[in-house]
Amino acid sequence: MRSPEARLFVHADAEQLADALTLEWVRRVQAAASLNAPFRVALPGGSTPRRLLERLALPQYAKEIDWSGVHVFFGDERCVPPGHADSNYHMVHEALLRHVPIPTGNVHCMRGEDDPYGEAARYTEELRRTFGIAASQVPRFDWILLGVGTDGHTASLFPGQNETLACRDWCTVAHHPDSGQPRITLTLPVLNHAACVSFLVTGLDKADALAAVKNDPERRQRFPAACVEAEQVEWWVDEAAASRL
Numbered sequence: 681m682r683s684p685e686a687r688l689f690v691h692a693d694a695e696q697l698a699d700a701l702t703l704e705w706v707r708r709v710q711a712a713a714s715l716n717a718p719f720r721v722a723l724p725g726g727s728t729p730r731r732l733l734e735r736l737a738l739p740q741y742a743k744e745i746d747w748s749g750v751h752v753f754f755g756d757e758r759c760v761p762p763g764h765a766d767s768n769y770h771m772v773h774e775a776l777l778r779h780v781p782i783p784t785g786n787v788h789c790m791r792g793e794d795d796p797y798g799e800a801a802r803y804t805e806e807l808r809r810t811f812g813i814a815a816s817q818v819p820r821f822d823w824i825l826l827g828v829g830t831d832g833h834t835a836s837l838f839p840g841q842n843e844t845l846a847c848r849d850w851c852t853v854a855h856h857p858d859s860g861q862p863r864i865t866l867t868l869p870v871l872n873h874a875a876c877v878s879f880l881v882t883g884l885d886k887a888d889a890l891a892a893v894k895n896d897p898e899r900r901q902r903f904p905a906a907c908v909e910a911e912q913v914e915w916w917v918d919e920a921a922a923s924r925l
């Protein structure tokens with residue numbers, strides 16, 4: 681049953697948003713742990729999530745978060761080596777993963793250094809195996825965190841790339857519209873099957889995009905971020921990004 685309305689959480693600034701989202705992460709991970717259930721989360725790339733990830737790595741949360749049950753996946757990845765400055769894995773590793781006792785087997789990175797099409801197939805199999813499902817099912821993430829670009833893209837689902845947007849596979853290859861850089865990305869079937877998708881949007885430079893993605897009458901035809909309709913969709917934004925809502 682899909683939630684009729686997305687939930688909007690507006691915070692004064694990016695710092696306060698990151699504080700609140702950190703507490704939400706702790707709450708959700710502890711809830712899963714109380715049920716002895718794995719907590720499977722997909723992280724976005726880009727710069728916005730860094731504040732959250734750095735907070736999760738703080739010693740004050742070490743006793744709050746049992747990383748043994750947390751499985752970290754990626755919403756998308758740039759096809760570059762893991763040590764490359766553009767690598768989403770590199771950003772997440774430096775901000776969070778290298779600082780917390782998460783088991784190596786719980787980090788499911790998209791291998792940007794490998795052939796994109798082969799890696800999309802490999803990651804699909806890693807999803808199937810980790811979620812313990814048949815290929816005919818769809819992996820159901822507990823939580824997918826996503827960013828939004830100023831053009832309304834999310835993950836590596838870019839406006840105008842309709843073949844990628846219509847893809848029914850779980851994971852596919854896309855190309856950045858400006859640089860042509862190959863990307864590996866989760867697709868709408870996976871995003872829309874999640875228990876919860878939370879968009880993280882901060883900064884005045886995102887205000888137009890956020891207003892358009894949420895309110896443009898043709899938003900679903902124009903903006904991939906507007907096509908995400910999971911069981912629960914949340915918008916975690918700061919006042920600057922929300923200034924044109």
Ligand SMILES: O=C(O)[C@H](O)[C@@H](O)[C@H](O)[C@H](O)COP(=O)(O)O
Pocket residue numbers: 724725726727728729755756757758768826827828829830833834835836
């Ligand atoms: O690999 C990526 O770049 C991301 O997955 C992408 O979808 C990102 O979330 C948005 O472009 C927002 O990026 P910023 O947080 O840097 O604004």
